[in-house]
Structure formats: C-alpha cells, structure tokens
Amino acid sequence: MDESERHRLILDVLTERPFATVKDLLDVLKVSPATIRRDIAKLHETGSVRKVFGGIAAFEHDASPERLAARPFEENRMLAVDAKRAIAREAEALVRDGDAIIIHGGTTCYLFALRLARRNVKIYTNSMPLAARLWEDGSCHLSLAGGELYREPGIIYAQGSGPPDFYASKLFFGAQGIGPNGIMESHPLIARETERLLSRADEVVLLADSRKFSIRTRYSVLALSRISTLITDDGLTQEHARMLEDAGIRTIIARIGRDMPD
Numbered sequence: 001m002d003e004s005e006r007h008r009l010i011l012d013v014l015t016e017r018p019f020a021t022v023k024d025l026l027d028v029l030k031v032s033p034a035t036i037r038r039d040i041a042k043l044h045e046t047g048s049v050r051k052v053f054g055g056i057a058a059f060e061h062d063a064s065p066e067r068l069a070a071r072p073f074e075e076n077r078m079l080a081v082d083a084k085r086a087i088a089r090e091a092e093a094l095v096r097d098g099d100a101i102i103i104h105g106g107t108t109c110y111l112f113a114l115r116l117a118r119r120n121v122k123i124y125t126n127s128m129p130l131a132a133r134l135w136e137d138g139s140c141h142l143s144l145a146g147g148e149l150y151r152e153p154g155i156i157y158a159q160g161s162g163p164p165d166f167y168a169s170k171l172f173f174g175a176q177g178i179g180p181n182g183i184m185e186s187h188p189l190i191a192r193e194t195e196r197l198l199s200r201a202d203e204v205v206l207l208a209d210s211r212k213f214s215i216r217t218r219y220s221v222l223a224l225s226r227i228s229t230l231i232t233d234d235g236l237t238q239e240h241a242r243m244l245e246d247a248g249i250r251t252i253i254a255r256i257g258r259d260m261p262d
Contacts, residue, residue: 006031006039011048014058021055021152055152079107083209083233086254088112090231091172091207095121099169102197103130105155105190106174108207116140124166126155126193153187163200171201175208177215180243182224184217191219203228210235224249 006029013020013028025036044051049058088111095101097120103113105127113123113130117138125131126145134142143166147158173194177184183206185191198204204226210233224247231252244251 019057080209084108090254102168102171104173108174168201170203177217183221185219186217206230213240
C-alpha cells in the first residue's frame with residue numbers, strides 16, 4: 001500500500017468518527033506504528049487533520065452534534081467549563097465524609113472529583129487522568145480499576161471482567177447524550193464500563209450539562225428509570241425537566257456563576 005492510499009484511508013476513518021488513535025489506524029492499515037506516525041505528521045503538516053495526543057482528529061467545520069460530543073478528553077475539558085464546575089459543586093454536596101463512591105471517566109466527573117481530593121472519602125475510579133491528578137494532589141483514599149489503559153477515552157478497562165470488588169453508596173457518571181430512551185455514549189468502552197459499574201452502588205447519579213439533552217449518539221447505556229439523581233445546569237428546558245420528572249428522577253439544578261471561584 002503506497003502513501004497516498006494510506007492517507008486516503010486515514011481520511012476515510014475520520015469521516016466516520018471525530019478522532020482516531022494510532023491503534024485504530026494500525027488496525028485499519030496493517031502497517032508499522034512508525035509508518036502511521038509519519039503519515040499523521042504529513043497529514044497534519046498539510047492541514048488535512050489535527051495531530052492530537054495519541055492520534056488524530058478531524059477539523060470541525062462540518063461537525064455534527066455527535067461528532068462534537070466524541071472529542072478527546074483534553075478537548076472536552078475546555079467545553080462548557082462554567083456549567084461543569086457548577087454541577088461539580090452541587091455533586092460535592094451529596095458526598096459525606098467517610099463515604100465510599102465510584103467516579104466514572106469524563107470531564108464533569110473529573111472536576112467533581114477534584115473537589116473531593118483532600119476530603120475523607122474513598123474513591124474508586126477507572127479514569128486515568130483523574131487517578132493521576134489525585135495521586136499528585138490529593139489525600140483521599142483512592143482505588144483504581146484493573147486492566148488496560150485506553151488513552152482515548154482515558155479509562156482503564158479489562159475486557160470480559162466482572163464488577164469490581166468495591167461497593168459504593170453512589171456511582172457518579174457522565175453522558176454524551178440524554179433522550180427519552182435513556183443515556184447515550186459516543187464510545188463503546190464507556191458504555192460497557194458504565195454497565196459494569198451499575199451493580200456496585202446503591203444510588204446512580206448522573207452529572208450532565210444541559211447541552212447533552214440535544215445530542216444523540218451511537219451507544220445506548222441505560223434507561224432513565226435506572227438513574228436516581230441527575231445534576232445539570234440552569235439551561236435545562238421545561239420539556240426536558242418534564243421528561244426527567246416523568247421518569248421519576250430527582251433533578252438538581254446547578255446555577256452557573258454562583259460562587260464559581262471555588
């Protein structure tokens with residue numbers, strides 16, 4: 001396979017998803033990692049793709065809501081930051097000293113967990129970015145999922161493994177999309193890992209900013225009826241508030257801009 005053919009196939013991959021890891025491209029092209037990295041560098045130089053940590057990303061002039069939802073972790077951290085911080089503040093109020101909780105991967109959960117870094121709580125997480133941050137700047141008790149690290153979406157996952165030996169009062173997780181049929185994710189590993197963790201907590205708490213109600217993604221995670229509490233921002237519409245009420249979900253509204261410096 002010559003270089004031009006490889007470049008065409010790489011660009012074809014990005015028509016189906018907003019980003020691809022080096023491993024994704026290896027699976028498609030069946031060439032060496034060094035060849036993939038040279039191809040990425042050339043496509044980046046020509047402006048055909050954006051080189052990001054661990055792989056490549058498409059430019060977003062034609063991005064759909066689903067493509068925008070499936071950004072790499074580091075890019076997602078920069079979206080709706082005020083809303084995510086407000087949600088994290090409300091979520092912290094649900095945690096008591098001495099609690100054992102599970103915190104799934106995702107950027108809203110990441111900001112929430114940082115507020116617990118020095119509290120007397122036990123945290124189980126599958127998020128590598130979160131684990132690294134809490135190791136550097138935290139005193140809480142931290143347990144990590146076992147398995148292989150997937151750099152995108154930044155979680156540790158063991159294929160075929162059962163639920164962890166950690167039992168929690170609450171599971172906190174995020175979502176890429178929310179609709180009448182339930183919670184959706186853009187990455188299959190996150191969907192599978194969420195399902196694996198659900199049985200290990202008394203309560204299921206969803207942290208999601210109001211943008212997520214307008215996004216539909218590929219992978220269904222769970223029905224609305226399985227959620228105990230949802231925390232979102234004050235951009236929630238009346239229509240979506242009624243949908244949550246009809247599903248029996250306790251909804252907490254985080255006011256953007258209130259006490260944001262903390």
